[in-house]
Amino acid sequence: MPPKHQTRGKSRRAELATRAARDAAHEAAMKRGDARVLLTEDAGFLEPEHELERTYKVQQRDLAEEHLDWTNRAKVFDLDLPQLGPYTVDYTRNGRHLLIGGHKGHLAAFDWKLGKLQCEVQLREPIRDVCWLHNETLFAVAQKDCAYIYDNTGLEVHRMKKHKAPQRLTFLPYHFLLASIGDPGTLVYQDVSTGQIMAEHATKLGKCAAMTQNPWNAIIHCGHGNGTVTLWSPNSGAPLVKVLAHRGAVTSVAVNPTGHVMATGGLDGQVKLWDLRNAYAPLHAYFSRTPAADLAFSQRGLLAVARLT
Numbered sequence: 001m002p003p004k005h006q007t008r009g010k011s012r013r014a015e016l017a018t019r020a021a022r023d024a025a026h027e028a029a030m031k032r033g034d035a036r037v038l039l040t041e042d043a044g045f046l047e048p049e050h051e052l053e054r055t056y057k058v059q060q061r062d063l064a065e066e067h068l069d070w071t072n073r074a075k076v077f078d079l080d081l082p083q084l085g086p087y088t089v090d091y092t093r094n095g096r097h098l099l100i101g102g103h104k105g106h107l108a109a110f111d112w113k114l115g116k117l118q119c120e121v122q123l124r125e126p127i128r129d130v131c132w133l134h135n136e137t138l139f140a141v142a143q144k145d146c147a148y149i150y151d152n153t154g155l156e157v158h159r160m161k162k163h164k165a166p167q168r169l170t171f172l173p174y175h176f177l178l179a180s181i182g183d184p185g186t187l188v189y190q191d192v193s194t195g196q197i198m199a200e201h202a203t204k205l206g207k208c209a210a211m212t213q214n215p216w217n218a219i220i221h222c223g224h225g226n227g228t229v230t231l232w233s234p235n236s237g238a239p240l241v242k243v244l245a246h247r248g249a250v251t252s253v254a255v256n257p258t259g260h261v262m263a264t265g266g267l268d269g270q271v272k273l274w275d276l277r278n279a280y281a282p283l284h285a286y287f288s289r290t291p292a293a294d295l296a297f298s299q300r301g302l303l304a305v306a307r308l309t
Helices: 004-038 060-067
Strands: 087-091 097-102 106-111 116-122 129-132 138-142 147-151 156-160 166-172 177-182 186-191 197-202 208-213 220-224 228-232 241-244 250-255 261-266 270-275 281-287 292-297 303-307
Touching (some): 097 129, 138 166, 220 250, 220 261, 261 292, 270 303
Antiparallel strands (some): 097 106, 106 116, 208 220, 228 241, 261 270
16 A cells, blocks of 8 residues: 555545636636626628628618617618619718718708708709818718819808819828829829919820829828729829739729728629739739629728629
C-alpha cells in the first residue's frame, strides 16, 4: 500500500483540478450569458438560420412586422412615387432630412423622422441630380441647362451658369465647394460661400454621368464613357490617377466611408471593387444580369447596387 501522505496528495491534486474545471465552466457560462445580453454580434446584418435560407428574400415589410421593436418600426417609411420618376435622392450628413428630385421635375425636401414636409415644387424640366449643401437650409439641383441653389422653402436663391448641363453634383462640406460634371465633360468647383469659381478642369473624355467624392480626402472620382475612372482635386489641372476600370462605359462610382475601397459599375455587366491604398489594385469583380445603374455604400460598409431595368 502507498503511504498515506501520497494518497492525500493525489486526492488534493484531483480536488484542485476538479475545482479549476468547475470554475472555468462557470466563467464560460457567464461569458455566454453576457454575450447574449450585450449582443456582441455585428449590427446591421441579416443572419440566416441555415445554409438554404436566402436573406435577399426578406422584405422591409417582413422586418417591420415581425422582427423590429416599436421604436425601430417607426423609422421604416415608404415613398410610392410612380408617376414622376426615376428619382435621385440625398440625405443630410446627420441623416435627418431627405431630398428627392424626379426626372419629370418633381422636387421635395422633408424631415422623414417627423414626417414633416419642408417644400415641394414642380420645376417643369428634368432634374438630373440633387444634393444638400452644408445643412438642411440650402440644396443644389442639377437641371437641364445649369445648376441652381434653393432654400428649404423651395425658393430659388442662385443660378450657377458655369455648371453647364450638369449630370452629377457633390458638395465638399469641409471646403464649402460644390462640384459638378456633365455633358461637356468639364469638372467645375464653385465656392458656395462667395460664389467664386475655384477651378474648371476639362477631362477631355466627353460626357460624364458618374461622379462621387472620397469622404476621407475629398478627391473627386469621375467615371467616363471609355471605361476609365479619373481622380481629381481643385489644385491639379490633370487627373491625379486614371484607372481603366471596365470594357464599356462606367455607369456608377462609389467610395466606402473609410476611403479605402472604390466600387465601379459598367455597361460590361460587372461591379468591381478597387483597393485605393495599394496602387488601385482590383479586389473583386462580380457579374450582374443587367448593368449597375447606381452604387452606394452604407455607413457600415455594405454595398447597395441598383440595376438597370
